[in-house]
Amino acid sequence: MSENYFKTYPSKEGFYKEYGGAFLPPNLEAEMQRINDAYFAISKSHNFISELRSIRKHYQGRPTPVYYCNRLSEKYGGRIYLKREDLNHSGAHKLNHCMGEALLAKYMGKKKLIAETGAGQHGVALATAAAYFGLECEIHMGEVDIAKEHPNVVRMKILGAEVVPVSHGLKTLKEAVDSAFEAYLKDPENSIYCIGSVVGPHPFPMMVRDFQRVVGIEAREQFQEMTGELPDSVVACVGGGSNAMGMFTAFLNDDECHLYGIEPGGRSMSIGEHAATMTQGKPGIIHGFKCYLLQDEKGEPSPVYSVASGLDYPGVGPEHSMLHDLKKVTYDVINDQETIDAFFELSRLEGIIPALESAHAVAYAIKLAQREPQTSILVNLSGRGDKDVDFVLDNYGKDYGL
Structure with missing residues (x-):
């Protein structure tokens, strides 16, 4: 692979060759661009890097x-x-990107973290990050997964997150993503959607990858x-x-x-x-x-x-x-x-x-x-x-x- 791999992929438009990009409704395009701009401006700053390194060492272990x-x-x-x-x-590994995403949200002045979860590990990690930074947290989870992963549901609630059951479709991860996106669309100015993997519209696959590196x-x-x-x-x-x-x-x-x-x-x-x-x-x-x-x-x-x-x-x-x-x-x-x-x-x-x-x-x-x-x-x-x-x-x- 190229020595400049991480500068080459993704492209400016968020593509990994033919994959990726951001296929979004018009009302979200501007918000995604703001997140992208903030990520490049804030995440490279000394204060952000120093705080994240301290969190990883002294809080995450x-x-x-x-x-x-x-x-x-x-x-x-x-x-x-x-x-x-x-x-x-x-x-789990999920806290690596959740603390990064929550720290970015804090620097952007966001008040609420919204996400989906399947096994509950991303939900627990984001609820943990929200508690650490004093932010609201809303986790969408399919009813099938709520039944399978009861211990993590309880952990999220103890950490102060609101767990939203998703009852349509197969009631699992895809439907949880759909539901979380809908909630985010209602107030993108004050909230941020913290995707739980290297998926979703640009810049999220890049951000999560970088935090997980x-x-x-x-x-x-x-x-x-x-x-x-x-x-x-x-x-x-x-x-x-x-x-x-x-x-x-x-x-x-x-x-x-x-x-x-x-x-x-x-x-x-x-x-x-x-x-x-x-x-x-x-x-x-x-x-x-x-x-x-x-x-x-x-x-x-x-x-x-x-x-x-x-x-x-x-x-x-x-x-x-x-x-x-x-x-x-x-x-x-x-x-x-x-x-x-x-x-x-x-x-x-x-x-x-x-x-x-x-x-x-x-x-x-x-x-x-x-x-x-x-x-x-x-x-x-x-x-x-x-x-x-x-x-x-x-x-x-x-x-x-x-």
């Missing part, structure tokens, strides 16, 4: 460590390492310090793709590192039974941007499903779409059963309970280790599984002796 999975590696082969984003304050920067340096070399493979789960983009950006120029983005294969590869956008999608427009998109025969976003609420989105980040076409990243799938198996394997062999989203990446790392037993594998463990334990117990507990 960064840097998060890289950990070698000794027993998991002994059982399956290979050398499996985890970037422990589950140890980031609030339990800290993950890859830390992991690359830590892995080299631990082993004296770079990993053979880097693995991360992909729904919208923020944790993966944060990790991959540090390795794009390293041809010896194979990058794997893991999507949810769900129950089967039939329509509505998975959310494997890169595998079965084609270019389309959703939520104000162009990306690979799972579509029905009319070109509308098709129904999606995943055992992991944070991955059941029919689109994907525009930068991921570009990297797919450039063959810089290999995108593959892991199904529900493989995910649940990995959830329990990591828990029982290493004492680390992963988020179901992250368990997709762990499952793929296990496959890689079995296939290439001499390889080193760095996994972005993007979140912890506290939020998932009730759901896993109710639906899979008997199969695993619980």
Whole structure:
């Protein structure tokens, strides 16, 4: 990739080659331009950078460590390492961009943060950021996900956020995004929509990527310090793709590192039974941007499903779409059963309970280790599984002796 990659992508108009952009109603175009202008002006200032670095160190607990999975590696082969984003304050990588977005909102004089959430980790992170900065917070969440992720719903409410149930459509992540956008349209002057991934209209995919780059920067340096070399493979789960983009950006120029983005294969590869956008999608427009998109025969976003609420989105980040076409990243799938198996394997062999989203990446790392037993594998463990334990117990507990 170009040495000036981050200056080249996105373009001034927000495109990653043919993907991205901002396909918006006229009343939002000016507001998006204000956010874009503010981001470039404020985020490069000494005061903003200094405050964000202080937050990451003294509040978030960064840097998060890289950990070698000794027993998991002994059982399956290979050398499996985890970037422990589950140890980031609030339990996932999401706080990396939420604190950045909230800090930007503060500098812009905004009073309210609005967002969607699927698994609830973005919602918890944004509620955390809102509490830290003294801002109002409104989180839109599908009723299906509210039932699955009850612990995170309670956490958001304790942190002072208003949780808005979304009851139309499939009642999951796509509908939550629709609902949050509608709420934002009512008062864009005093509120800001804090998108939960590297998706949405420009400048959000760029902003979220930039705030998440800290993950890859830390992991690359830590892995080299631990082993004296770079990993053979880097693995991360992909729904919208923020944790993966944060990790991959540090390795794009390293041809010896194979990058794997893991999507949810769900129950089967039939329509509505998975959310494997890169595998079965084609270019389309959703939520104000162009990306690979799972579509029905009319070109509308098709129904999606995943055992992991944070991955059941029919689109994907525009930068991921570009990297797919450039063959810089290999995108593959892991199904529900493989995910649940990995959830329990990591828990029982290493004492680390992963988020179901992250368990997709762990499952793929296990496959890689079995296939290439001499390889080193760095996994972005993007979140912890506290939020998932009730759901896993109710639906899979008997199969695993619980």
